[in-house]
Amino acid sequence: MSTTEPQIPTILLDDGRAIPQLGFGTFQVPPEDTERVVSLALEAGYRHLDTAQMYGNEEGVGRAVAASGLDRADLWVTTKLNNQFHERDAGREATERSLEALGGRIDLYLVHWPLAMHEDVARVWEVMEEIRADLPVDSVGVSNFTDANLARLAEAGLSTPVVDQIESNPYFVNDELRESCAARGIAVEAWSPLAQGTVFGDPQLEALARQVDRSVSQVVLRWTVQRGDIVFPKSSDPTRMRENLEVFDFELTEEQMASISSLHNGTRSGPDPDSFDWRG
Ligand SMILES: NC(=O)c1ccc[n+]([C@@H]2O[C@H](COP(=O)([O-])OP(=O)(O)OC[C@H]3O[C@@H](n4cnc5c(N)ncnc54)[C@H](OP(=O)(O)O)[C@@H]3O)[C@@H](O)[C@H]2O)c1
Structure with a gap:
């Protein structure tokens, strides 16, 4: 495989593992198109892939990884436990299916949604701790957990997730939760960073992009x-x-950073974790 191998920094997680800071998201990549699209991403130089049982495309991700000829140790693959599998036996079976689809190893495994309106989040976290102990799952974390959900895990005396994957983009900066994660030693993964494409056409972002001679996306x-x-x-x-991928060879000034943050208007691109309870 010929790649440009762009240099992507890593972030050190609290369990000592280093995750590439920038990866490739696969939400809404149709299952039948996933192997092709993910193969293109690997050719472009991505070495970190984010999928989920909910996306229905883990098999395509696994096939692209296998076909790439890349050393599996040079790749980071994240997937997520789906909402209907929070109980012990169902959770383990779902994990085994993901492992099968993804070639026998998961680098980071997340609880996709807390479902805290129905469940004690401590229970699913205990299931995740067992999965990590028993199966080839290297790091475990959460997604869409609120500060209250994270506090509940601490109060129950459980381990701290290494990651919380939460919505964060210029229109929904999510800074209070990001600060709570930082205080707890939890790395933040920002989902829908481009607000699912709605950042394009924003006049303030377009002006800033012209100023630094980059694209709005960059x-x-x-x-x-x-x-x-x-x-x-x-x-x-x-x-x-x-x-x-080309975002590590320039910097924004403090003023430019603040002007992007000032676009926050509380508009979410996805569901609110306090009410989302889809179970498929
Ligand atoms: N944990 C969760 O609950 C959760 C929720 C949502 C997302 N996620 C994760 O976060 C990842 C990213 O979020 P997302 O997929 O929702 O949306 P996103 O990355 O914010 O935006 C994707 C959209 O932006 C467009 N786009 C991308 N790069 C572009 C560029 N350079 N110029 C113009 N348009 C561009 C894409 O169109 P084209 O494809 O046509 O380029 C697509 O329509 C997901 O794929 C998933 O892995 C997690």
């Missing part, structure tokens, strides 16, 4: 990584995939 992704978050934009286009 400016927004630069803002995210400069804030210290881990990020994995999704694109099905190889040119845009490469464009999104």
Whole structure:
């Protein structure tokens, strides 16, 4: 495989493992298209892939990884436990299916949604701790956990997740939760960093992009990584995939960073964790 091998920094997680700060997101990549799209992403130089049982495309991700010829140790693959599998036996079976699809190893495994309106989040976290102990799952974390959910894990005397994958983009900066994660030693992964494409056409972002001679996408992704978050934009286009990788060779000034943060208006691109309870 010929790649450009762009240099992507790593973030050290609290369990001592180093995750590439920028990866490739696969939400809404159709299952039948996933092997092709993920193969293009690997060719472009991505070495960190973010999928989920909910996306229905883990098999395609696994096939692309196998076909790439890359050393598995040079790749980071994250997947997520789906909402209907929070109980012990169902959780273990779902994990085994993911492992099968993804070639026998998961680098980071997340509880996709807390479902805290129905469940004690401590229970699913105990299931995750057991899974990590018994199966080839290297790191475990959570997604969409609120400060109250994280506090509940601590109060129950359980381990601290290494990651909380939460929505964060210029329109929904999520800074209170990001600060709570930082105080707890939890790395933040920012989902829908481009607000699912709604950042494009924003006049303030377009002006800033012109100022620094970069694209809107690069400016927004630069803002995210400069804030210290881990990020994995999704694109099905190889040119845009490469464009999104080129965010480590320039910096935004404090003023430019603040002007992007000032776009926050509380608009979410996805569901609110306090009410989302889809179980498939
Ligand atoms: N844990 C969770 O609950 C959760 C929720 C949502 C997302 N996520 C994760 O976060 C990842 C990223 O979020 P997302 O997929 O929701 O959305 P996103 O990455 O914020 O935005 C993707 C959209 O932006 C467009 N795009 C990407 N790069 C572009 C560029 N350089 N120029 C112009 N358009 C561009 C894409 O179109 P094209 O494909 O046509 O380029 C697509 O429409 C997901 O794929 C998933 O892995 C997790």
